Amino acid sequence: SNGAVLDAGIGPYQGKGTGEHGLFRGLKACFVAGDVMLADSYYCSYFLIADLLRRGVDVLFEQHGARSTDFRRGERLGVRDHLVQWPKSARPAWMSAEEYRGYPDEIKVREVKVGKKVLVSTFLSPSKMPKAELGKLYWQRWNVELDLRNIKTTLGMDTLRCKTPQMCEKEFWAYLLAYNLIRLLMAGAALQADVLPRQLSFKHTLQIWVAWSRRQFLSGSGEDTATLFVLIAQIRVADRPGRIEPRAVKRRPKPFPRLDRPRQQARMEIEKYGHAKKLGA
Incomplete structure (x- = not known):
């Protein structure tokens, strides 16, 4: 497998049809x-x-x-x-x-x-x-967890920044489109280097593509993709079976409360009552 996304299920954040099984039933045709x-x-x-x-x-x-x-x-x-x-x-x-x-x-x-x-x-x-x-x-199956990490952390889809459901859905699909583009480049590089796509680094491919596309835009050169594939295939992912990692974050959270109200309302409260105390203060 090369890790590409074939389809995805989207639903409301609560109510009927929001569970994983309910969303999966719409994907069985894949x-x-x-x-x-x-x-x-x-x-x-x-x-x-x-x-x-x-x-x-x-x-x-x-x-x-x-x-x-x-x-x-x-x-x-x-x-x-x-x-x-x-x-x-x-x-x-x-x-x-x-x-x-x-x-x-x-x-x-x-x-x-x-x-x-x-x-x-x-x-x-x-x-x-x-x-x-x-x-x-x-x-x-662990590759699925790594693929989700690449989508959410490496590409930055951990937090959607649009404000309406319609735009959030468009942003979601735009991320998956970019993700599949990187997977397509990895597949081409793997074919040229005679290795499996899983043996190449997603992060490295992303970095090479960003630098390559910027250079192509600024210089207007028409270098062939074979050179791009050679650069992508330079870095190989080591075989690390049976890895065990703790489900914990290393860095401490910042000592500020969450913004759980509109920003304008929060500003008015600051003008009236002053800044809230830091957590644990």
Whole structure:
């Protein structure tokens, strides 16, 4: 994979249809037969797996915390590796009775324990997809987290600056357009250098492209893209499997309260009452 964005779901910040599952249902058309979906435990549900199986899409999820796994049940394939039938879950409130009847009474899935994680997959054959290969495949899901970091931190989409919902949506898609442009450059450079796109640095590609485009604009030169691809492929990302990082920020927040009212109103309050005290003062 090269990390490009195929589609995205946008919805209100609260109310019906704002959950990840609700937004994902609008993106299922992106999948075609032969695709594989990797996702965390939040997506490990009966209805989602059944929907993807209809499309010929295989899945590999982490087991949901609410579902217990008993490797003494089902058809044993190996150590902590078995096939099991999942019965159809109760009909959720958003699903019609007719749609509910269209789902099978059971689906067959494979449950394996790799390290400390229990994985659920529709790759049922241990000869075609050994347990160790499932573990290696699932670890690639971490690339999604790195891609989100590139979009939000490297490109700066962590905070949208537009003021209306319509403009925020346009800003959102503009960021994704820029992100895919960088991914396209990485794919071209990887093809020329005979490496995988994941082996190249997103940050380095962004920096090279910004400098290159500015130089092209100022000089008016028509240097070919082959030179650009050579520069992009100079920096390779090291293979660092199994990285563990704390979910914490190192720098302390600044000791000022949040601006939770219109700026003009805050100015009037300062004129009337003076500046608010710093946090912890």
